[in-house]
Amino acid sequence: MMPAITPSTLEVGTGANSxxxxxxxxxxxxxxxxxxxxxxSDMGGSKAIAVDAYGAAHGLAVTRFDYSGHGRSGGEFLQGTVSRWLEEALAVFALTEGPQIVLGSSLGGWLALLLNRALRRAGSGRVKELILVAPAVDATQDLMLAGFSRKELKSLEERGYVERASQYGPEPYVYTRGLIEDGRTHLMFDGVIETGCPVTILQGGKDPDVPQEHALKLVSHLLHDPVTLTLIPDGDHRLSRPEDIRRLEDAIGRAVAD
Incomplete structure (x- = not known):
């Protein structure tokens, strides 16, 4: 019998930031x-569920969670920043034991790299491999701010946020000034990115949100660690089709076997 999922709630932060x-x-x-x-996105998404199913089928431990302002977690989405979500990722990671394969999708790909960097600086080498799906590294600067129109930049300055229609749901995406400004403190493309572990990247060639050029830019900054980039020519941003999920599962299998 496979182990059941154990849900829990972890308090992160203190006082008003809890x-x-x-x-x-x-x-x-x-x-x-x-x-x-x-x-x-949240831990009920198709890729997150596929990762959990893979772990269950192969007897591997699996950890998933929702950032504050997402899914079943508390906190306000409009207060969300890279710093807050990274703090939460580190707190949840502390619940794990032994080597971990860290997988991140889109913004989660950036957070995976930041998480690994923070752990390495603290002397922890528990990340066995990074598997990144359409990694949105430096997204606040290169993919959000850089793409804002004059009208949106004015909205960011005067109203403190920008709204954009989402092709993934009825509610618009909201990008706050706090998110953009905080992101500047976590930029990674200003130098070499050292991971100390293998990196696997899955990238869609028809991704309108994180273009393939962005994945190639990431590869150009990973100079000292093994990198495997799989470009899926007809793949979109989500990479959640059955064939995409199989590629993700194959990447996990290789990381486990290494």
């Missing part, structure tokens, strides 16, 4: 699988 983070963990062997969602 927020309850919804976590789901499945017990299993090492290396564990640690999943990081994309912007406005």
């Amino acid at each position: 927020r309850p983070i919804a976590v789901e963990r499945r017990a299993g062997a090492a290396p564990g699988l640690f999943w990081l969602n994309g912007f406005k």
